Amino acid sequence: MSAHDNHAHGAGGESHGSVKSYLIGFVLAAILTIIPFWVVMGGGLSSTFATAMVILVAGVLQLLVHLVFFLHLDRSSAARWNVNAGLFTVVVIGIIVAGTLWVMWNMNYHMMH
Numbered sequence: 001m002s003a004h005d006n007h008a009h010g011a012g013g014e015s016h017g018s019v020k021s022y023l024i025g026f027v028l029a030a031i032l033t034i035i036p037f038w039v040v041m042g043g044g045l046s047s048t049f050a051t052a053m054v055i056l057v058a059g060v061l062q063l064l065v066h067l068v069f070f071l072h073l074d075r076s077s078a079a080r081w082n083v084n085a086g087l088f089t090v091v092v093i094g095i096i097v098a099g100t101l102w103v104m105w106n107m108n109y110h111m112m113h
Helices: 003-009 019-042 048-070 077-111
Strands: none
Touching: 019 048
């Protein structure tokens, strides 16, 4: 067996997506990019809150599209561990960001009087 065969098939048996799944992911990602761009540039929504919600929802949906179609996270055991590690990372980053904002707000409130 040549080195090319080893590399092409992978030692761990990891799965790769088909061309169809990559195209579906690409189209969905493009649509989820175009919608918020159109809303912001076209001024389609009068409320800034509604505009922010469209951007937020499109961003979360695009994150899910990337996880499923490009990173191939599914219901397998290995993928569940990757999701758990990702969620733990998000929680830690959330704690750090929230803590930093809280400390900065508290310092601003107490020092600017």
